Amino acid sequence: MLSEFNIKEVFTAGMILFAVIDIIGNIPIIIDLRKKVGHIQSEKASIVAGIIMIVFLFLGKEILNLIGIDVNSFAVAGAFILFFLALEMILGISLYKDDAPETASVVPLAFPLIAGAGTMTTLVSLQAEYEAINIIVGIVVNIVIVYLVLKSSAKIERILGSQGINVIRKVFGVILLAIAVKLFATNIQSLFV
Template identity: 80%
Template sequence: MSFNFKEMMTASMILFAVIDIIGSIPIIVDLRKRAGHIQSEKASIVAGILMVVFLFVGEEILNLIGIDVNSFAVAGSFILFFLAIEMILGIQLYKDDAPETAAVVPLAFPLIAGAGTMTSILSLRAEYHIVNIIVAIIINIIFVYLVLKSSGRIERVLGKQGISVVRKIFGVILLAIAVKLFTANIQNLFK
């Protein structure tokens, strides 16, 4: 186990950009209006458990089907690239039906711990120590919980334009991370 502050911060920023809980505030507010209440604690805990379990079991699942982590990381870099393009350009490449209730399932999965998050976690595992990724997951889950609890206030303070600006900034960061992830892992595939 090798704790590294820089790795932990980088992993935290990657997960923060991929989870995009700030950009999801309009969906969360809509859920709250329809259901009346959001189960912030349950959604955060379930999402955190899903991410940590996938961190440990995801690689075994890949090995079972004959895919190495570097190949998965390269594929994950493409997903991160397209997520970043969506965030920067404000377009939607992948259309998913909006969740209909504010139960744990639509919030924890796919809104918080969705396909992009799971791909990122396995991609991070190819580059960083597990302890740093776990700390990054915990930091993000705490932040997700705080955002879920205060989503109405955040929406009023930032406004639609503010949320849009934050989303674009993290889109650019995510794009740079996708390029770095691709270049680091594509080299490992040819060694």
């Protein structure tokens, strides 16, 4: 198992997940939630999101097989989702996200916001290219970052300001767009073989 561990894969998978989860870009939503309902359970939201991601990493392929879809087809579909998420981040438009959740309970925060459809698609897509252990370490690193951001979202907003958050979001949008193109190019060939 240690021979499969690769720090480069951990870094790449972690950066991809960081861009897709977009916790920095979601700070305005998190701050709005905190204002509406008071306290946000950062620990529970982070743990539940991490569990959802790890479970989907291992069971996502079986679920796809059950409904007759191969990983490469799902990865190509995932590339389209990542492409549209990247366009949202770069252009500042909303094509994909639902309205902000009405409560700060764990399920709305952990599932639609942190471990949403884009994250699930990315996890199954990453399986086609990276070892599971490296993806898991990337998930854990991201969950720690998510927890820290949730805990200190108000302070981060004060430090970066809305302009700083917008710049970071656009930079990660461009990275995510490049990842979507690579994911598409890698997996589309196998569909026609």
